[in-house]
Amino acid sequence: MSLSTATDSEPPSPSLIPSLPDDVAVNCLARVPRSQHLSLSLVSKSIHSLVSSSLFFNVRSLLHCTQHVLYLTLRSHGPSGSLQWFSLHQNILNHSHTNLLVPIPPMPSPSVGSAYAVLGHNIYVIGGFINDVPSPHVWILDCRFNKWRPGPNMRVGREFAAAGVADGKIYVIGGCVADTWARSTNWAEVFDPETGRWDTVPSLVEVRDKWMHASAVIDGKVYAMADRGGVVYDTRNKVWESVGCELDLGWRGRACVVDGVLYCYDYLGNIKGFDVKKGVWKELRLRGLEKDTKGLPKFLCGATMADVGGKLLVAWEEGSGKEIQICCAEIEVTKNDEGELWGKIAWSDKVLSAKKGSSIVHCSAVPL
Structure with a gap:
């Protein structure tokens, strides 16, 4: 031929x-x-x-053209309490936003009380309990193609652990009762994606606790807030520290870090930010959209937050009846020379209708 x-x-x-x-x-x-x-x-x-x-x-x-995409996990109401996964699709036409949560394939083996971590284009779902047994399993969502794959197992099973990413590695803290040699030794672990292995992080007996209600990473330090005080692990110097009194008392519920400031809700339902270097809380002063002078609702029980490319995104449930609305608002946050925190609401929208009783489990942003 x-x-x-x-x-x-x-x-x-x-x-x-x-x-x-x-x-x-x-x-x-x-x-x-x-x-x-x-x-x-x-x-x-x-x-x-x-x-x-x-x-x-x-x-x-x-080319540094990636944009952060929000991923949200929703737990449906009912005995099964199944998990649903969504990504936020945004379309901008004539300077107006259209925002919609689009369903993606669910995790093959759902669990309750998992920890979440974002590393590169992947979301790691870590541990949780299945049939009331803490699991060592890890599932990885490749957000480029919305496909799941199993990851390397941890050394011990965990539920309600703290997790965070520092210097390209995933750290998990607590979520297991330190009542055996294995659980005590591996109370904290680190995952290196280059080796694909979990390794032990040495920890002191006095810092070990079980239930972690929140976690965050600030300047290479993993903050793990437990039900009886919080601990900090300095990943660069490999040193354990205690959380300061101001942060421990003021950190309520879910939080996220934007430009080195940790944001959460106070007991009055206002957003506040903690400056770690100065050790003080500041209220975030919001300016709403021109057509929305009310700003955001008062979240006395908190709401779910995420850092979306340097902007603070707040997600919450709203309404009653047979359906509720999942709402999101994106806030441009800045800090002036006096250290005051200001926020401008870029957009606020209802992004999904869900069955009554559904609740947001977690949200995070992935660069794609």
Whole structure:
């Protein structure tokens, strides 16, 4: 068979953009905002294949074109209490936002009381209990393709552990009763994605506790808030410390860190931020949208928060009857020269209708 005949029998794949080399076209297409990727994938089969490829995400990362996408976990009401997973789809047309939570495949083996950590384009769901037994299992969601895979097991089973990412490694603290040699020795562990292994983090007897109600990472330190005081692990100096009284007393419920400031809700339902360097709490002064002078509701029991690319996102349940609404608001937070915290509500929207009794379990943002 001649070369020309062989070439004719296998026609080359069409170019991404006619008259442009494919490598140039990839660099151009990778710069398109993520909100337009769905429309972009409809242009042609070759572009559709590109947008759903590892190459596309790698180029976006190299070009620093990634955008943070919110992922939210919802627990349905009822005996089973099944977990539902969603990603936030945002579309911006004529300076107006359309925000909608879109369902993604559920975790193959759901558990209760898991810890969550974001590392690269992956969300790690760590431990939890299955049939009332703490689990050592880890599930990993590859957010590029919304596909699940099992991760390496921890050394011990955990429920309601603290977790955080520092210097490219995942740290888990507590969530197990330190009543055996294995649980005591492995009360804290660290996962290195390069080796794919969990290793023990040496811990002092006096810092070990069981239930962790919140955690955060600030400047390389993992803060784990327990039901009887909190502890801090300095990952760089490998030193354990106690949480200061101001932070311990003021940290209520779920929190997140944006630009080195830890945000949560106080007992009056207002957002406040903690400056770790100064050791003081400051109230976040909100400015609402022009069409929404009310700002945000008062969350006396708190709400779920996430750092979405340097912006503070708040998610909450609202309404009564047969359905409730899942709502989100994105806040641009700044700190002036006097240390005062200001927040401007960029958008606030109802993003999902859910069955009555459903509740938000967790939300986090992933760069894609």
